Amino acid sequence: MATALIDDIDVLAKARRGIGGAYVPTDDEPYMCDAQQEYFRNLLFAWKKSILDAAAGTLQQLQDGPLREPDLNDRASSETDWSIELRTRDRQRKLIAKIDSALRRIEEGEYGYCEVTGEPIGLGRLEARPIATMTVEAQEAHERREKVSRDD
Template sequence: MATVLNRIEEAAIAVDDNNGYRPSADEPFMNPRQQAYFRQKLYDWKEAILRESLGTLSQLQVDSLREPDLTDRASSETDWSIELRTRDRQRKLVSKIDAALRRLEEGEYGYCEVTGEPISLQRLEARPIATMTVEAQERHERNEKVSRDD
């Protein structure tokens, strides 16, 4: 079972091979070329997640958890439990990717939902589903922590 990070890196490499284009601060923010770049990056990421989910499904149908040894069975069940939890997290990630694609279509992608300011290209490269600037995200997390401590 490949790790989630490996799949994300593979998707990033596929985008990097897209004629070598990388968004730059020297060009207008969220111009059509940048939009196409991030759209492709999001589609590739989503496709990689869905492809892996299908692999997990087919593996679940083929593999049997009927190990004769109780220790082996417990180990297999633990492995599958972790794998299914990962798939559930990825299912939630796919919905965030879909939301980012919707924002792209509506012309809202790349702008902070709190301040309306552009999200840095570096942040969008690292986290294409980002909805807030780093500063707004930090404020949000501090407020969340304070309210949890109450």
């Protein structure tokens, strides 16, 4: 699980480098002004493109890779590697849906605001997790409620 999270962070970092530019959102400007919305829109599009490019690479490797390894240990190792790779791609497929949802929220003017409280999520949190839909406090409360219902 930690590896998948690291992969998501690496892909997001790659997307951040991909958008380039000198602009970085700051607290000195109005929250979710046009420049900030454009920055996050570009970041989300770049993140989605990075994920799709990685998925295309995986598909190509699956098509080109050896179908059978002569040694049983090698075959087991290859199958384990592919299983992990495919689980990662499935997680990223779900992430693309969240990215599309964030892009829709930008278009509708809802991006950057908590879906529970309506308060601004904060630039730091959006930089770290551009698909965030809740403030840290609302997310923590949500996770506490989830934990309580799991324990019951």
